[in-house]
Amino acid sequence: MKKIFVTGGAGFIGSNLCGFLLDKGHEVTAYDSLLLGRREFFKDFEENPRFRFVEADLLDREALSGEIKGHDLVFHMAANSDISRGAKHTDVDLKLGTIATYNVLETMRGGGVGEIVFASTSAVYGDELRVVPTPEDYGPLFPISFYGASKLACEALISAFCHNYGIRAWIFRFANIIGRNGTHGAAFDFVERLKKDPSVLRVLGDGRQAKPYLHVSDCIEGMWFGYERAVEHLNYFNLSVEGATSVRVIAETAIRESGLTGTRIEYTGGERGWAGDVPQVRLDGGKLAGLGWTASRSSDEAVKLGVKELVEQSATNWRTK
Amino acid sequence: MKKIFVTGGAGFIGSNLCGFLLDKGHEVTAYDSLLLGRREFFKDFEENPRFRFVEADLLDREALSGEIKGHDLVFHMAANSDISRGAKHTDVDLKLGTIATYNVLETMRGGGVGEIVFASTSAVYGDELRVVPTPEDYGPLFPISFYGASKLACEALISAFCHNYGIRAWIFRFANIIGRNGTHGAAFDFVERLKKDPSVLRVLGDGRQAKPYLHVSDCIEGMWFGYERAVEHLNYFNLSVEGATSVRVIAETAIRESGLTGTRIEYTGGERGWAGDVPQVRLDGGKLAGLGWTASRSSDEAVKLGVKELVEQSATNWRTK
Numbered sequence: 001m002k003k004i005f006v007t008g009g010a011g012f013i014g015s016n017l018c019g020f021l022l023d024k025g026h027e028v029t030a031y032d033s034l035l036l037g038r039r040e041f042f043k044d045f046e047e048n049p050r051f052r053f054v055e056a057d058l059l060d061r062e063a064l065s066g067e068i069k070g071h072d073l074v075f076h077m078a079a080n081s082d083i084s085r086g087a088k089h090t091d092v093d094l095k096l097g098t099i100a101t102y103n104v105l106e107t108m109r110g111g112g113v114g115e116i117v118f119a120s121t122s123a124v125y126g127d128e129l130r131v132v133p134t135p136e137d138y139g140p141l142f143p144i145s146f147y148g149a150s151k152l153a154c155e156a157l158i159s160a161f162c163h164n165y166g167i168r169a170w171i172f173r174f175a176n177i178i179g180r181n182g183t184h185g186a187a188f189d190f191v192e193r194l195k196k197d198p199s200v201l202r203v204l205g206d207g208r209q210a211k212p213y214l215h216v217s218d219c220i221e222g223m224w225f226g227y228e229r230a231v232e233h234l235n236y237f238n239l240s241v242e243g244a245t246s247v248r249v250i251a252e253t254a255i256r257e258s259g260l261t262g263t264r265i266e267y268t269g270g271e272r273g274w275a276g277d278v279p280q281v282r283l284d285g286g287k288l289a290g291l292g293w294t295a296s297r298s299s300d301e302a303v304k305l306g307v308k309e310l311v312e313q314s315a316t317n318w319r320t321k
Numbered sequence: 322m323k324k325i326f327v328t329g330g331a332g333f334i335g336s337n338l339c340g341f342l343l344d345k346g347h348e349v350t351a352y353d354s355l356l357l358g359r360r361e362f363f364k365d366f367e368e369n370p371r372f373r374f375v376e377a378d379l380l381d382r383e384a385l386s387g388e389i390k391g392h393d394l395v396f397h398m399a400a401n402s403d404i405s406r407g408a409k410h411t412d413v414d415l416k417l418g419t420i421a422t423y424n425v426l427e428t429m430r431g432g433g434v435g436e437i438v439f440a441s442t443s444a445v446y447g448d449e450l451r452v453v454p455t456p457e458d459y460g461p462l463f464p465i466s467f468y469g470a471s472k473l474a475c476e477a478l479i480s481a482f483c484h485n486y487g488i489r490a491w492i493f494r495f496a497n498i499i500g501r502n503g504t505h506g507a508a509f510d511f512v513e514r515l516k517k518d519p520s521v522l523r524v525l526g527d528g529r530q531a532k533p534y535l536h537v538s539d540c541i542e543g544m545w546f547g548y549e550r551a552v553e554h555l556n557y558f559n560l561s562v563e564g565a566t567s568v569r570v571i572a573e574t575a576i577r578e579s580g581l582t583g584t585r586i587e588y589t590g591g592e593r594g595w596a597g598d599v600p601q602v603r604l605d606g607g608k609l610a611g612l613g614w615t616a617s618r619s620s621d622e623a624v625k626l627g628v629k630e631l632v633e634q635s636a637t638n639w640r641t642k
Contacts, residue, residue, distance in 0.1 A: 087485045090430075094423055098474060102415055109411075126480065130458075137451075139460025142555060143477050144484035153419060153474030156464050159447065163465035164408045164596045234463060275485045 003027045005071040005113070007058060007104060008078030010037025013119065013216060015181045017075055020220045022048050031067060033057040035096075036081060041181045058100035061107060068104070069111025075223075076104050077119045079151070081184045084274040086146030097150030098157070105161045114166070117227050120155055120173045122211075122238065122281050123148030133284040136173070136236055145276030155236075162234045170227050175240035175283055175299075178306030179216030180313055186247055186273075187303065190254035191310045200264045201255065204273040207248035207265070211281040212240045215302035218295040225293040240283035241295040245303045247273070257307045324348045326392040326434070328379060328425060329399030331358025334440065334537055336502045338396055341541045343369050352388060354378040356417075357402060362502045379421035382428060389425070390432025396544075397425050398440045400472070402505045405595040407467030418471030419478070426482045435487070438548050441476055441494045443532075443559065443602050444469030454605035457494070457557055466597030476557075483555045491548050496561035496604055496620075499627030500537030501634055507568055507594075508624065511575035512631045521585045522576065525594040528569035528586070532602040533561045536623035539616040546614040561604035562616040566624045568594070578628045 004021050008014040009030020014037065021028045027050045030042070034055055045051050056063040058078055068074065080086060080096040101118075108116065125134050126142040143149045158169045182188045194201060214222075222239045230237070248265075255263045271279050285294065297305065325342050329335040330351020335358065342349045348371045351363070355376055366372050377384040379399055389395065401407060401417040422439075429437065446455050447463040464470045479490045503509045515522060535543075543560045551558070569586075576584045592600050606615065618626065 086481075090427055090482075090485075091423070094420070094478075098419060099415070102412070106411055124477075127484075137460045139458045139462060140557065141460060141462055141473075141477070142480040142557075144481060146478075146481045146485070149474075149477035149481040152462075152477040153470075156445075156462070156470035156473040157415075157467075159463040160407075160465060160467045160470040160597070161411075163448075164411075164467070236461065236463075276481070 001025055001027060002072040003070060005029045005031060005068055005074045007031050007074065007076045008037060009053070010034055010039060010041055011077060012081065012181050012183050013177060013219060014077040015041030016179065016216045017077065017220050018051065019045050020224070022051055026050070029054060029067065029071065031056060032078070036183060058103050059095060061103045064103055065107040065110060068107045068113055071113050073115040073117070074104060074108060074113055075117045076101065079119065080147065083145050083147040083276060087275045090146055093146040093150035097147070098153045101154040102157055105157055105167070108167060109161065109165050115168045116158065117170045117223055118154065118158055118172065120171050121148060121151045122173050122175055122283050123278060124152040124155065124173060127278050133282040135284040136238055136287050144278065159234060169234050170230060171236040172223050172226065172239040173237065174219065175212040175214045177216050177219045178213050178302055180309040182306070182310050187250050187254060187307050188310055190251055191258065191307065191314050194254060194258045194260060194263065195314060198260050198263055200266055201251055202266045202268065203247060203251050204268050205247060206269050206271060207251065207267050208246055209273055209277070209279040210244040210246040212244045212283055213299045213302045213306065214239065214241050214295055215297050215306055218297060218302065222288060222293055222295065226288055226291065229291045237288045238283040238285050239288065240285045241299050241302065242285065243299045244282055245299045249300065250303055250307070253303055253307045257311045322346055322348060323393040324391060326350045326352060326389055326395045328352050328395065328397045329358060330374070331355055331360060331362055332398060332402065333502050333504050334498060334540060335398040336362030337500065337537045338398065338541050339372065340366050343372055347371070350375060350388065350392065352377060353399070357504060379424050380416060382424045385424055386428040386431060389428045389434055392434050394436040394438070395425060395429060395434060396438045397422065400440065401468065404466050404468040404597060408596045411467055414467040414471035419474045422475040423478055426478055426488070429488060430482065430486050436489045437479065438491045438544055439475065439479055439493065441492050442469060442472045443494050443496055443604050444599060445473040445476065445494060448599050454603040456605040457559055457608055465599065480555060490555050491551060492557040493544050493547065493560040494558065495540065496533040496535045498537050498540045499534050499623055501630040503627070503631050508571050508575060508628050509631055511572055512579065512628065512635050515575060515579045515581060515584065516635060519581050519584055521587055522572055523587045523589065524568060524572050525589050526568060527590055527592060528572065528588050529567055530594055530598065530600040531565040531567040533565045533604055534620045534623045534627065535560065535562050535616055536618050536627055539618060539623065543609060543614055543616065547609055547612065550612045558609045559604040559606050560609065561606045562620050562623065563606065564620045565603055566620045570621065571624055571628070574624055574628045578632045
């Protein structure tokens with residue numbers, strides 16, 4: 001049994017991860033400001049005596065320092081998950097991403113916590129890539145979103161802490177992740193908007209943007225697999241799936257899974273959904289596959305299941321406030 | 322004539338750059354906190370009516386915002402130039418590098434300043450490189466010093482600002498730079514320490530660490546050449562020289578140029594000078610060479626001239642305080 005600290009533990013991936021780690025028999029501390037996360041996501045395990053929730057901010061280094069020490073391993077999942085917001089408020093990712101991650105690493109060092117698993121992103125690769133699907137050793141790295149820029153800054157900080165202070169790290173560059181407890185992203189938006197207006201669904205871009213979608217359960221299995229098997233001091237992997245799913249397919253799936261027919265889809269046009277959006281992403285998952293892990297669901301299957309879960313969860317109405 | 326804003330304008334490269342830009346006929350504002358820079362470096366041009374000095378901190382965003390607007394171009398040279406300090410005080414590079422650079426970019430955006438030339442570093446490439454000499458498109462990027470981590474974070478921020486707000490950028494990844502107005506680095510340390518004790522020179526590592534040295538005049542010529550010729554929205558270059566000079570040669574040069582004989586060199590041993598030091602660096606300068614620029618001096622020639630200048634400057638005693 002390990003003592004595991006999950007930042008962003010009340011968020012989308014973090015909350016699913018807490019359940020997974022508790023099922024594996026570990027002791028789990030979820031640390032979350034509830035700025036983006038939700039207490040309702042703990043409902044399946046909040047009574048578990050091996051689970052503890054701390055409502056606090058990663059920018060409160062004193063609180064973090066007191067809470068993080070004594071843990072064996074940190075899953076650092078917290079971030080500003082609303083990528084398009086970063087283009088309007090350029091300091092959001094700097095604070096919730098870069099500075100928050102610095103605080104995690106610095107308090108790990110101070111508290112003698114030796115291992116970190118980090119949720120990075122395919123957005124570190126930027127746009128107009130020469131190699132597709134893109135492998136982990138791709139360069140140069142010029143992210144076009146503030147989110148991607150911040151994640152790259154975090155990776156670099158992790159690398160420096162690893163080298164200077166002996167911390168071990170597992171960096172996973174995520175594809176798009178989909179599934180229950182989702183709080184953002186195209187599928188989530190579509191499901192919520194269809195509830196408000198089933199007659200028309202407005203979609204940013206031309207619908208042809210396509211990215212690999214990984215179901216959140218595969219995301220978590222993949223991280224745990226990589227953490228257990230990868231033996232370098234600093235390990236880094238794409239965490240993805242072959243192929244990709246277009247925005248058009250996600251929109252159509254959201255309509256179908258919502259039980260609607262006759263909904264009109266309106267595309268705003270243009271190849272990019274928003275400034276900083278990378279319209280075409282394909283990730284080479286060969287490095288993690290080489291250790292023996294591949295996703296159990298294809299991108300289209302992950303979208304189908306994920307959208308279904310989001311529709312079901314939306315129907316319980318917990319989300320309205 | 323352009324209105325040019327030089328951050329770190331009182332520092333080593335910044336002060337040399339101010340003189341160069343004034344000679345070219347431009348209007349120059351040097352912005353510097355004098356934390357690492359020195360007012361004495363302005364002595365050759367402080368009376369020039371096209372020159373203005375602002376003593377202020379990049380972390381003071383209000384001051385920066387008021388000063389930066391109205392300029393055509395920013396040379397962002399300010400940074401914590403003491404790389405080894407970052408390993409002891411892990412937040413120095415975060416503040417003086419990453420957050421300061423964010424402030425520069427955000428105030429450029431607010432003030433309508435459209436162009437930035439950025440002093441990056443070969444340290445972004447990290448250690449144990451698969452490709453030597455290392456080209457600009459190398460990946461992955463896992464810097465081992467906090468300095469390198471911060472510079473990579475800055476590059477990523479520049480990339481995001483370029484993409485989202487139309488700022489144009491020229492990123493130069495510097496080799497080691499040497500010459501007059503030096504304030505740090507092996508050659509500077511050796512010259513200063515030989516003044517205090519000419520009998521023995523203590524050298525970190527085994528003396529075999531070797532890096533390419535570029536004379537500061539070549540560094541500035543190279544940046545200006547790249548700025549004038551490179552036409553991409555986001556341009557990035559190694560700014561280097563073929564070959565490399567070992568710490569042993571620098572130590573011997575410092576002794577000889579100081580007019581000493583019989584000084585004993587004591588190596589502390591080990592392949593690394595300090596945690597975060599990359600012991601062997603070779604940079605591929607082919608990309609800038611392809612536009613037509615190569616350094617006028619070899620690495621060894623740059624070291625010889627640079628050490629000579631540091632010895633002469635040290636003899637004037639301005640540096641003692």
